[in-house]
Amino acid sequence: MWTIIVHIEDGVTMEIIRRKTEYGIRALVHLALHPGKEVTAAEIAEEQDVPLEYLQKILQKLTRGGFVGAHRGAYGGFYLAKNPEEINLLEVIELMQGKLAMNKCFLGKDGCNRAPKCVLKYNWLQLEQRISGFLSQITLLDLVEQVREGGLPGGGVKG
Amino acid sequence: MWTIIVHIEDGVTMEIIRRKTEYGIRALVHLALHPGKEVTAAEIAEEQDVPLEYLQKILQKLTRGGFVGAHRGAYGGFYLAKNPEEINLLEVIELMQGKLAMNKCFLGKDGCNRAPKCVLKYNWLQLEQRISGFLSQITLLDLVEQVREGGLPGGGVKG
DNA sequence: CTCTATGTGGACTATTATAGTCCACATTGA
């Protein structure tokens, strides 16, 4: 009796936006689509295809981050604590994943012990600012509008 | 006798360019700075502050990827297999880390099982193209020139 | 006032990615 292990070459991808962030954004979009209503974690989990227990952790983070408000007890739930146009993608990504950087060289002069002789960092820094700038221009309102329009391309995001 | 575990709140950062990629870029820059010479992994490791054994793996990947050539045996070493202006950052990053994407939604219509109702992806796609576009415009030559100029800011990268 | 549906917080596990190491072997120039 043999056990054969086959290692399938996978098309690896390095994702900037992690699953937890995606889940968080789905939750925010869902809340924005139900203004003035308190929505339970269970409902969001169901509607947005997110594991409930994990979503609860994510909602807690969003609550502490000030993006959503929570109401405990029976008939409780979550609601947006800001207007959709006041929430941008960069804030959400950084709340969920930590500060977004190209690499350590930008964490200050001592982020990398080669810093004094590192000359690559100016390129990194420039790109980093572009990415952050772009992400911070996309608001929850933009996302929600695309949802309402049926998600067709062409809506466009400025920048 | 007590054991006290203190959990220090760390300033987390999510880095797009991983250490292996940074190491790979350092190696390429080093090779570009020594044209016409075969440089050993040991020398690069020493000069660029990279663990030798790990660097060897990275150089193997760069070799298979066609960016560097290798010469075995005594007096062997590595050399650039392309001109520095023919190597761009995006290629190197994707060789080392896999394809760079915002998230799974862009891996094709089945990348995410919500794809049919997912409307966020057009934003992602647009940003993804911007990042890739920018990274693909930065060549190894740009990096090397900045090294030669002493690494002062202001050199600038077009885009 | 109590029951029940909710959110909260912390600890816990599982899985995957990243980082790094080790060693036998192939190659090649002196």
Added chain:
DNA sequence: TCAATGTGGACTATAATAGTCCACATAGAG
């Protein structure tokens, strides 16, 4: 033929991500 080199595969260690579990706090309805 020896010594310095790269190659390839297996291996370990650490960290990040993803996900789960449970005791507890809270608040509305009856």
